[in-house]
Amino acid sequence: MPDPYAYDDEGLGALAVREAVRAIPVPRPLRAIAGAALLAAAFPAGPTALAPAVAVFALLVAPGERPRSPVWWLTPALLRAIEYGFVLCVATRAGDGGGTSALPAAYGLLVALSFHHYDLVYRVRYAGLAPPAWLSVAGGGYEVRMIVVSLLAVAGPSALRAGLAALAAVLAVLFVGESVSAWTRWLAAQRQERSGQEE
Numbered sequence: 001m002p003d004p005y006a007y008d009d010e011g012l013g014a015l016a017v018r019e020a021v022r023a024i025p026v027p028r029p030l031r032a033i034a035g036a037a038l039l040a041a042a043f044p045a046g047p048t049a050l051a052p053a054v055a056v057f058a059l060l061v062a063p064g065e066r067p068r069s070p071v072w073w074l075t076p077a078l079l080r081a082i083e084y085g086f087v088l089c090v091a092t093r094a095g096d097g098g099g100t101s102a103l104p105a106a107y108g109l110l111v112a113l114s115f116h117h118y119d120l121v122y123r124v125r126y127a128g129l130a131p132p133a134w135l136s137v138a139g140g141g142y143e144v145r146m147i148v149v150s151l152l153a154v155a156g157p158s159a160l161r162a163g164l165a166a167l168a169a170v171l172a173v174l175f176v177g178e179s180v181s182a183w184t185r186w187l188a189a190q191r192q193e194r195s196g197q198e199e
Contacts, residue, residue, distance in 0.1 A: 005063065006130045007076035007121060011141015013058050028063060029074035035060045036082050043089065050090070050150035057082075058143035080117055083142045084110055087149055087164075094153045094160050101157060105164035112168050113145075116175040123179075127186050135178055139171060 008014075035057035042053035061079070091106035116139065123129045140148065145167070152163035 005072075006124045008063075008079060009076075009117065009120065009131075009139070009142055010136060011139065011144035012137050013055075013143045013147070014062055014141055027071055028061060029071050029078055032061050032075060032078040032082065036078070036085075039082070039086060043093065047090075047094065047150065047153040050153060051147050054086075054143060054146045054150055057146075079142050083146060084113070086146055090149050090153050091160065091164065094157050102161045102164060105161050105168060108168035109164050109171070112172040112175060116171070116179075119175070119179045123182065127183070129182060129186060132178075132182075135174075138174055 038060070039050075039053050039057055042049040061075075087106050087109060088103070091102035094102055120131055123131070139145075148167065149160075149164070152160045155163070
């Protein structure tokens, strides 16, 4: 069975508090839902309230000692839904006039993220390859990316639009490049193993 926690896509922030946060006796999916409610409550207060709310959200969802739960599989899906919804909500609310100016860049970011998450699931499930630790740091993880989006929103619609586009481009190059490299190495190892068995 694949490691369920390999799907979480945590960044440096979650990794830093993992050992400090002890396992809260509440299933992580419920904590993720509570964190989503906290983020929703922070939106009416404006962009300046979002970054602190994301920090609290990351602490709330931090796995601590990571006990295996029968509902562990809900957590990655909830984290994806919360991050994607957060990006779209920020882009919509911070738009110029009609509220849509940042949406194309936001969708570009979601394309890069969905590729990464799709690749991550299939890599763990079929190749048995956990993502390298450096990728979690370089890619930010869900909590770091959400904080970056929050800070871009504070800087204004133009900065948000440009920042989302730049973030989408950088992450696309990072995730696609690392994925191609990892799958190429795995396929080469599989071919070599088959050749050794045939001999």
